Amino acid sequence: MAEAHAMMQVSDEVAVQISQMNKWYGQFHVLRDINLTVMKGERIVICGPSGSGKSTLIRCINRLEEHQSGRIVVDGTELTNDLKNIDKVRSEVGMVFQHFNLFPHLTILENCTLAPIWVRKVPKREAEETAMHFLHKVKIPEQANKYPGQLSGGQQQRVAIARSLCMRPRIMLFDEPTSALDPEMIKEVLDTMIQLAEEGMTMLCVTHEMGFAQAVANRVIFMDQGQIVEQNAPKEFFSNPQSDRTKLFLSQILGH
């Protein structure tokens, strides 16, 4: 792992800048005064109890959720009501969902080529070559002509990762990518994510895989009640948590 870390350089360019951001669901104040700067090449793991707002936070970064105050700037583009900016950000930010959300009526290959062809206007042949390249990378090129329903959960999630990569994103968001998987399949997805991290992708992962956090994250963020409670380097975070809430959370998830 030591060599891998050496490869994972963090640049001094800012990838995502969130300042004084607040979000409400009706009367419920779901995100409170979020300030977060993500550098290019950084790998951030966000954890916290359910309902703490961690999924909502990363969904704000590609505007699947709208924030009501504060600023979010992604790769130099501020997210406002301007649809053009939103589409631009979305085409540069890849997202992997808990439930994969593959398109069941399209083959694996079509799932991967759809957005490049229609959004990036890449010629079909070229899009298919790119798709096969990434399917090789996630180690399932032989499934290209099957439908998502024929694949296992782990395979589907790897396809979902390949589908996002086909858009050549600069930033990847992972929203609990292994929570819906059988224990045996978690590893194959985590391996894919680790490989991605080693290549220098900027990543924000909502996950409870603490082993993954320790292996690849350069920062762990702990959220509770819509706020960032603690953030630290993984080693420090796990060995020496500062707040009582973090200690309680860690004792519960690492307890057995």
Next chain:
Amino acid sequence: MTEVFVRMQMLQPEPPPARESGLPKWLRENLFSGWLNSSLTVLGLLAVGWILYASLPWWLHSVWHASSLGECRKIIAETWGEGATGACWAVVRERWYQWIFGFYAPALWWRPILAFGLLFAALGPVLFAGQKKALSVILGAVLAYLVVTLWLASAPTVPVLLALALVAGLLVLAQVAPGKLIWVTLLYPFLCFWLLWGGSIWTPIGGLLGFIILVAVTIGLSRVIGPAVSAGIGLVVAVLWWLYLSGPVMGGLQSVLPLGIASVNSDQFGGFLLAITIGVTAIGCSLPMGILLALGRQSDMLIVKTLCVGFIEFIRGVPLITLLFTASLLLQYFLPPGTNFDIILRVIILVTLFAAAYLAEVIRGGLAALPRGQYEAADALGLDYWQAQRLIILPQALKISIPAIVSTFIGLFKDTTLVAFVGLMDPLKGITQIVRADINWKGIYWEPYIYVGAIFFLICFSMARYSMALERRLKTDHR
């Protein structure tokens, strides 16, 4: 004490006992599984037997050759004895054409016949998109159908040769570039209109030009002001063209280059010619309209949403016959004076609106059944609203709704018989009444309705079977 067991030899599969397979098993499970089921089976068999006993003579004593109902009865009485019942199919044999063509002149029958054959050539690329083999089979069948029926209808030589050449050309095109066949589908409505109503060829070309204007304006402006607004402007321009410019321009062209065939008035239309014209047009137009209404109802834009909800609820809340009366009476008041709006066209518009409202709700059900994740995945990949709808959401929502959509279509097709209430000659009431008004066939009852019912059943059953086949073809989730 723990029981230890280790199997040393694996068992080979064996056939099930005779009681557990084949016909005996099926009979026991489905018909005689208990005393209640067994007695119901016996009762059911008795009922079927009784119906056959009562009606079979009527079918077996059928008379096909007679010139009046009285003669039919006489033949039955002579052959089978006094008091015997029998069907008198002679009425169908003598007047079959009236249920098919209404009062369309026999010399011109080849035109609806040709239009009907080409209908399948036009439907093929939609119903069997990308299936080269099915397309070839359909086009081949159309070719054979046209050869036989046009010969039977003694159609003039030139149009027959043109039509056969056209279908043969399409057959070749289906082998080379089946994707291009969709253009036939787009041009077919105008050709069909011209074949059915006849008149100057410039009239349908004028109609076609309106659509070309619509598409051109929409594409031209959409880069500047977005697709929705430019489609609206395009529609306004096209309507202006149809209402004010198309007539004079095309009239001028007709006087310079007179091309046309004998025109047929709408009051000559009747029977299945009328039902199929109304049904197919309304089915074709109501689906896209229903999709737009369903999307509009889900829209975030308040005015669009309100308009769509209001339209859907109004149309669904009113009986179809009310709308048909509106078509025949009221619509005339709202149109600019001097425009003579064809009654069939008016009825088609109202039937289309009626079906679209129902389809919108059916499709909304399909949209609601899609998991939110599909919308989010489409958004996260950067697809815009229309791309997401067209590529991700609608293909799945429509697939879910196929059974309900086809049910609506079948209902719509059968509802075309209601046009009898505005004086059009539908096959069921209009034409049957006319035939029964004939002194020779006065008092005939079952035979015409069975004949008409059988044709309706054939058409509706085909639609149902097609929808089942389509569902199987599109099933990609678990295989």
